[in-house]
Amino acid sequence: MMRFNRAIMPAKVLSFDLDDTLYDNHPIIKAALQAQQDYLLTLPGWLEQGDDFWLTCRRTVIARDPALAHDVTQIRKRALTYAMNKIGVEQYHADNAYQIFAEARSKITVSDEILALLESLKRKYRLIAITNGNVDVSKFNLKDQFELVLMAGPDGKSKPHRDLFDHAAERLGVANHEIIHIGDSLDTDVQGANNAGCRSIWLNNQGIQYAYKGLPCCEIDDIMALTQLG
Numbered sequence: 767m768m769r770f771n772r773a774i775m776p777a778k779v780l781s782f783d784l785d786d787t788l789y790d791n792h793p794i795i796k797a798a799l800q801a802q803q804d805y806l807l808t809l810p811g812w813l814e815q816g817d818d819f820w821l822t823c824r825r826t827v828i829a830r831d832p833a834l835a836h837d838v839t840q841i842r843k844r845a846l847t848y849a850m851n852k853i854g855v856e857q858y859h860a861d862n863a864y865q866i867f868a869e870a871r872s873k874i875t876v877s878d879e880i881l882a883l884l885e886s887l888k889r890k891y892r893l894i895a896i897t898n899g900n901v902d903v904s905k906f907n908l909k910d911q912f913e914l915v916l917m918a919g920p921d922g923k924s925k926p927h928r929d930l931f932d933h934a935a936e937r938l939g940v941a942n943h944e945i946i947h948i949g950d951s952l953d954t955d956v957q958g959a960n961n962a963g964c965r966s967i968w969l970n971n972q973g974i975q976y977a978y979k980g981l982p983c984c985e986i987d988d989i990m991a992l993t994q995l996g
Contacts, residue, residue, distance in 0.1 A: 768991045774965040774983045778940050780891040780995070781931075781959075783949030785899045787969055787989065788908065789876050798870035805863050811853035823849045836927075837919025839900040842867065872905035880989065884911050886996045894934055896947060898924040898954060914938065925951075925958030926978075932962060946983075948992065952976035967992075 785791035803820075806812050812819070823845040828834050834841050846860035884893060894914040895903065903915055914937055916922070922929030935942045946965040949955025950972050957978040959966035968982035969989055986992070 767985075767987050768994055769985045770983065771981045771985070772983050774946055774967070776944070777946045777965060778892060778944040779894060779934070779938060779946070780887055780992075781894045781896050781934060781945050781947040781964070782912075783947070783951070783955050784895055784897045784901055784903070784908075786950045786972060787948060787955075788880055789874055791899075791901075794871065794874055797873070798867050801870040802863050802867040805859075805866050806849075809853060809855050809859055811855065812849075815853065819849070819852075820845070823852070836922075836924040838898070839919060842900075868900075868902070871900070872902045874901065874906040874908075876907050881907065881911070883990060883992060887992065890996060891946075892938065894938070896925070896930045896934060925949075925954040926961055928958065928962035931959060931964050935962075935964075946995075948989075952978045952980075952982070956980065956982045 782788060785795075806820075824841060827844040827848050828841060831844075834844060843860070843864055846863050847857060850857050850860045887893060893912050894916070895908075895912045896916045898918040900917065900919075903909060903912065914934060916930045916934055918924035918930065922933050924930075931942060931945065931947065935945060938945075942963040943965065945959075946967060947955060947959035948967040948969060949959075950969045951974075952968060953976045956966045956968050957980060960980050960982075965984075966982040967984045967986060970985050970987050
């Protein structure tokens with residue numbers, strides 16, 4: 767199914783969200799969080815802090831520096847540093863816990879079908895990725911699939927802010943309206959692309975109620991519908 771609300775052509779660039787767009791991120795992030803938690807539970811004093819301790823650490827560092835809200839990597843690193851100070855253990859444990867999380871976070875295998883789709887689309891479009899997440903595509907089989915990967919935090923404010931889209935257009939030397947962004951979230955992907963004057967394709971496959979009431983240029987329920995753009 768590919769349902770159009772307004773025209774998306776012509777375009778030069780296809781921009782992809784990563785998590786839950788090109789692969790199912792739910793089991794991956796669950797495993798990464800569990801790996802981090804397993805390590806933290808070995809530290810003296812962690813268990814005594816209670817079930818809400820990690821959430822409290824995250825909320826505390828964001829409250830102290832609201833700009834962190836755009837950078838999930840720095841949130842995690844700062845929260846781990848704060849937590850180590852609170853329980854009185856050495857700071858290398860914060861680095862260890864983060865590395866354990868990051869390694870599990872990138873244990874991803876994108877399907878051959880998706881890789882073939884990307885290769886097909888490359889014949890007509892330049893491919894990039896724009897993500898609010900912190901997955902390292904160089905660590906799994908999306909490596910070398912994209913001309914450019916932009917991440918919220920290091921490269922600008924997180925979607926739905928327009929920063930990453932503007933940055934992409936500038937780096938690639940194209941107009942914003944020549945970029946089609948594909949993603950699973952109405953609130954971040956579609957709203958962000960629309961805010962930036964880019965085209966938007968919503969992959970509606972998560973069964974989530976979103977707050978954003980704007981329309982994507984196009985709606986699909988299966989990423990393989992993009993073969994129609996080739």
